[in-house]
Amino acid sequence: xxxxxxxxxxxxxxxGFLGSGKTTLLQRLLLDPALAxxxxxxxxxxxxxxxHHLLERIDDTMVMLQSGCVCCxxxxxxxxxxxxxxxxxxxGTLPPFRRLVIESTGLADPFPILSTVRSDPVLQHHFTLxxxxxxxDAVNGSRQLDTQPExxxxxxxxxxLVLTKTDLSDRDTAERLIKRLRRINPEAPxxxxxxxxxxxxxxxxxxxxxxxxxxxxxxxxxxxSHINDISxxxxxxxxxxxxxxxxxxxxxxxxRHGNELLRVKGILNIAGSETPVAIHAVQxxxxxxxxxxxWPDAERRSRIVFISxxxxxxxxxxxxxxxxxPSICR
Amino acid sequence: xxxxxxxLGGPEHWTDATPRPGIFTRNTDAAARRRERxxxxxxxxxxxxxxxxxxxxxxxxAFVLSTATGKTEIVxxxxxxxxxxxxxxxxxxxxxxxxxxVRMEREIG
Numbered sequence: 001x002x003x004x005x006x007x008x009x010x011x012x013x014x015x016g017f018l019g020s021g022k023t024t025l026l027q028r029l030l031l032d033p034a035l036a037x038x039x040x041x042x043x044x045x046x047x048x049x050x051x052h053h054l055l056e057r058i059d060d061t062m063v064m065l066q067s068g069c070v071c072c073x074x075x076x077x078x079x080x081x082x083x084x085x086x087x088x089x090x091x092g093t094l095p096p097f098r099r100l101v102i103e104s105t106g107l108a109d110p111f112p113i114l115s116t117v118r119s120d121p122v123l124q125h126h127f128t129l130x131x132x133x134x135x136x137d138a139v140n141g142s143r144q145l146d147t148q149p150e151x152x153x154x155x156x157x158x159x160x161l162v163l164t165k166t167d168l169s170d171r172d173t174a175e176r177l178i179k180r181l182r183r184i185n186p187e188a189p190x191x192x193x194x195x196x197x198x199x200x201x202x203x204x205x206x207x208x209x210x211x212x213x214x215x216x217x218x219x220x221x222x223x224x225s226h227i228n229d230i231s232x233x234x235x236x237x238x239x240x241x242x243x244x245x246x247x248x249x250x251x252x253x254x255x256r257h258g259n260e261l262l263r264v265k266g267i268l269n270i271a272g273s274e275t276p277v278a279i280h281a282v283q284x285x286x287x288x289x290x291x292x293x294x295w296p297d298a299e300r301r302s303r304i305v306f307i308s309x310x311x312x313x314x315x316x317x318x319x320x321x322x323x324x325x326p327s328i329c330r
Numbered sequence: 331x332x333x334x335x336x337x338l339g340g341p342e343h344w345t346d347a348t349p350r351p352g353i354f355t356r357n358t359d360a361a362a363r364r365r366e367r368x369x370x371x372x373x374x375x376x377x378x379x380x381x382x383x384x385x386x387x388x389x390x391x392a393f394v395l396s397t398a399t400g401k402t403e404i405v406x407x408x409x410x411x412x413x414x415x416x417x418x419x420x421x422x423x424x425x426x427x428x429x430x431x432v433r434m435e436r437e438i439g
Contacts, residue, residue: 243356244366244373247345247408252377252425255412270354277354286344291354315426322434323377323425 008128011082011100011117012204016135017144017151018106021164025135025193026103032200039085039097043078043104078102078113079120086126099204100127107150110157111283118285129287133203134158138169138192141177145184152230155181156262156307157282158188160203167194186232187265187305230262233306233313235320240271241302242326249323250279250286253316258284260311266304267292271326279304343409345370364390374411380433381419385411 088094144151267276278290347355356366374385382398393405403414
């Protein structure tokens with residue numbers, strides 16, 4: 001069900017708290033033939049990059065960013081590094097890579113990295129945002145969620161969650177952590193790296209697949225939960241949505257509450273459109289809406305998840321309906 | 331140009347995406363663009379009237395945002411609408427404001 005989105009190079013971000021296994025995952029992914037033509041950017045905190053010593057495949061398409069955390073100090077460097085890769089690819093001095101993977105530091109807020117790729121006047125014409133893959137350490141994950149706000153945000157904005165070190169953790173701890181992650185981010189597919197086969201294609205491909213949509217709420221009108229001040233709201237609506245009104249509302253919501261709106265993702269039943277429209281936003285950044293080729297099942301329902309910090313789920317639900325639904329008399 | 335930071339060639343707004351494979355947009359041809367623009371003005375005014383403001387199309391290339399007292403501001407695109415509205419009003423335009431939600435709910439019946 002993946003639809004072509006122009007000829008732009010997808011950028012996949014691998015994030016996760018310190019020591020959560022980002023480099024190990026990247027190492028595994030790079031061995032997969034599906035990621036054969038992949039360039040890699042690694043960002044490290046501190047003066048000396050260490051993580052790259054753990055990677056087996058270092059070639060000209062790998063650039064180390066060593067001057068600080070990518071989210072707060074080197075966005076310019078990130079932009080320059082990607083442009084440099086692009087320029088060298090165009091000149092033919094680099095292999096024609098089809099995908100770029102960025103591994104962020106464990107302390108990075110993913111949003112500025114995504115924003116750099118999406119908003120840079122040059123990059124936006126050559127690159128498109130792919131998935132955010134977040135690794136969570138099964139042994140220390142719960143403690144990190146309790147004490148490190150960055151780790152909660154990293155889990156909330158994930159398109160894919162990978163639970164690592166499950167072989168070192170007892171089953172109950174891992175299951176409790178999975179429940180917490182499900183409450184923070186109810187619809188991102190989740191893999192346990194030590195027991196599941198981590199399919200590189202499924203991890204990096206941006207698509208609203210059957211499995212992903214199946215994890216959206218089906219029967220209930222709404223479902224919401226709270227954890228660490230993070231709340232998730234999942235809506236399922238049969239009535240068609242007025243696209244223009246939705247645009248006005250979403251723009252208003254993102255303007256006023258973008259910092260607290262960690263993630264919005266769903267498929268919409270748009271009035272006048274035969275097939276669904278996929279919507280995806282991370283804080284102030286709203287991806288171009290994707291027109292999917294077909295409905296995943298016979299039910300033409302909008303299914304949308306809002307993950308926010310400190311916002312009232314019931315207010316979001318009421319506001320969404322009041323602003324985005326066509327008037328009865330229209 | 332981005333009205334927030336002054337950077338030239340900022341990203342397109344997601345409601346006005348350039349037509350390309352796989353992207354949902356009503357920015358497909360002149361007629362559709364015009365129709366959507368008028369619909370957008372109507373949809374914005376449905377909300378703005380609760381703040382005593384109104385939006386009008388300006389030659390198909392920008393919008394004019396006005397207050398009841400005659401203050402006006404040109405808005406390049408919908409991305410900057412709410413920032414300009416709040417500046418003219420001097421207070422936030424919050425879609426989660428319970429009083430605003432109630433008024434909007436009355437409208438959809």
